[in-house]
Amino acid sequence: MKTSNFRIVPLATEIAEAARHAAASGASDHAIITADSPRGYPCRHCLRWAQPGERVILFPYAAIPHGHPYSETGPIFVHAEPCERYAATHEFPADFRGGRVFRAYNSSYNMVDAEVVNGTEPEAVIEKLLENPETAFVHARSVTRGCYTFGIARS
Numbered sequence: 844m845k846t847s848n849f850r851i852v853p854l855a856t857e858i859a860e861a862a863r864h865a866a867a868s869g870a871s872d873h874a875i876i877t878a879d880s881p882r883g884y885p886c887r888h889c890l891r892w893a894q895p896g897e898r899v900i901l902f903p904y905a906a907i908p909h910g911h912p913y914s915e916t917g918p919i920f921v922h923a924e925p926c927e928r929y930a931a932t933h934e935f936p937a938d939f940r941g942g943r944v945f946r947a948y949n950s951s952y953n954m955v956d957a958e959v960v961n962g963t964e965p966e967a968v969i970e971k972l973l974e975n976p977e978t979a980f981v982h983a984r985s986v987t988r989g990c991y992t993f994g995i996a997r998s
């Protein structure tokens with residue numbers, strides 16, 4: 844399904860590359876892990892599940908930057924090997940249609956709303972959050988572990 848009024852914002856390639864360099868140099872907060880299940884290791888750069896046997900880097904990412912009440916740094920995965928940044932930014936990533944919660948933030952990084960995808964299409968939930976004129980952007984996160992998955996911007 845094509846989205847009309849929003850676009851998907853995958854992790855920036857520079858951040859994925861920096862994580863790969865940090866992991867290669869042995870940074871203690873960058874762990875290299877081999878995926879051992881098909882739906883446990885979402886790569887924030889290509890927006891696909893890493894498959895069993897693929898290596899991923901686990902590292903802390905500031906999804907909401909420092910200096911705000913909702914500032915937040917949390918663990919995310921990226922593929923350890925270079926992968927292609929998710930390019931279909933006008934299509935909701937197929938691998939993450941379920942198990943996500945959407946948090947809406949205003950332009951001051953304050954959370955203004957949140958909604959779990961529960962038997963509905965994620966596009967409908969996002970469009971509803973964007974109907975609020977205060978919503979500046981939306982984050983998709985894991986509904987179980989809370990980890991940041993990707994951003995959603997107004998088109």
Ligand SMILES: [Zn+2]
Pocket residue numbers: 886887888889890891921922926927
């Ligand atoms: Zn990847």
